[in-house]
Amino acid sequence: MKLALITDAWHPQVNGVVTTLHELVEALGPLGVEVTVLHPGQFKNRPCPGYAGIDLAVRPYKALAAMLDNLSPDAVHIATEGPLGWAARKHCIQRGWRFTTAFHTKFPEILRAALRIPLFLGYALFRRFHRPSSGVMVPTEGVLKMLQARGFQSLKPWTHGVDLSLFLYQPQAMGSPELEHLPRPWALYVGRVSYEKNIDAFLSMPWSGTRIVCGEGPLAAQLKARYANVAWMGVLPRPQLARVYAAADVFVFPSRNETFGLVMLEAMACGTPVAAYPVDGPLQVLGAETGQPLGGALDEDLVKAAAQALRVPREEARRRAETFGWPHTVALFKSYLMPIKGEGEKA
Structure with a gap:
């Protein structure tokens, strides 16, 4: 064909x-x-x-x-x-x-x-x-x-x-040479730095550790100026991105307007649990439409979701990602x- x-x-x-x-x-x-x-x-x-x-x-x-x-x-x-x-x-x-x-x-x-x-x-x-x-x-x-x-x-x-061979499971959050000097827990966002991603909700949330952003977009310059305490890593080659996923303690997905949210699966494949709002995309990726979320936590308070996600076993996140094979x-x-x-x- x-x-x-x-x-x-x-x-x-x-x-x-x-x-x-x-x-x-x-x-x-x-x-x-x-x-x-x-x-x-x-x-x-x-x-x-x-x-x-x-x-x-x-x-x-x-x-x-x-x-x-x-x-x-x-x-x-x-x-x-x-x-x-x-x-x-x-x-x-x-x-x-x-x-x-x-x-x-x-x-x-x-x-x-x-x-x-x-x-x-x-x-x-x-x-x-x-x-x-x-x-x-x-x-x-x-x-x-x-x-x-x-x-x-x-x-x-x-x-x-999700490519399970690229995004390899790590039972413990890995170290990262670029980030080792920064306090944990590491909260990670990956995606476009743009209007529809609601990234302000992530950048402004109270967090005792470090917030990390991988991505670029039309709002990047102004947000970098406003949030100088955030680790801005830009767009990374995918093998390097996989290592950053695996190094994070929690992956935060602040968007409310997604059809899916592939980055959540990539993080979960590495064992990193997801924190998100209970909306389309996260609801389906975490399986919360039919029961309790697997591989992360959902809450209208993103800080609460992130705190709950930190307690989710990494092996649970990986198992959930494995249900989305190619x-x-x-x-x-x-x-x-x-x-x-x-x-x-x-x-």
Whole structure:
């Protein structure tokens, strides 16, 4: 099978969507799926206004249409709702091709936070984007129910996986040469330093040890100036990031607007318990929808959640992460793909 995967999020961007798609592409090959990724680096592009580190394709339709026609794929998956996503959607509709999409990120919430665009307008736009899709892959049951309530159709429950061979379990928090001079406990945040992440809740919480941030983003400069007592480590290569995860005593996830939160799984795979709010993403990752959270603690008071998470056994965090293996994630994705033409139709 030849799959065209169109995404506005790809290397050198660093975020959960890029990580998920990269791992997905790597895992599909052995299953007989030849994936061609179409991404902003192949087109004229420019930085997204107000969102440093994200480049978007500029007027990509003509070039993208030619690339898709030359590729003649068996299936098309549109992973994001940016300029490339809209261009691919338009071309598939004009060609009469079926395609699948995914809802990775709550962009309406980002648009509200960054540009003050009302939430209902953002969701109306995204509902329009996904309406022709033969299957909208959604990472958690909570997000699926939210989208159903907002009138989205053809929703498919998906999930994400974690690379258990990269993020190795450590029964005790490791040392770290870069951080050894800092007092414990070490509370870690990994992710974009941006509007939608609610990172202020982490940076401002009372903490007797050290708060550590791995990541960059549009708010980094002003937050570094405000919180000079925080250890700012920037964007790390993934092997080094794995060691920082394993060195932390607790991983704090302050976002309230996630569809999933892959970084929580990465921390838990290393044995580091998670502290978060009881909202979509953390609820599903920690399994709290059906019982007590496993691998961390949830509370509307983030300081309380962090204190409770410090008492969670590291082996419990690892066991929970192991339930999110990649084989099931990839098999589910492949099962949702649709041939661009129905039986008896010509491509």
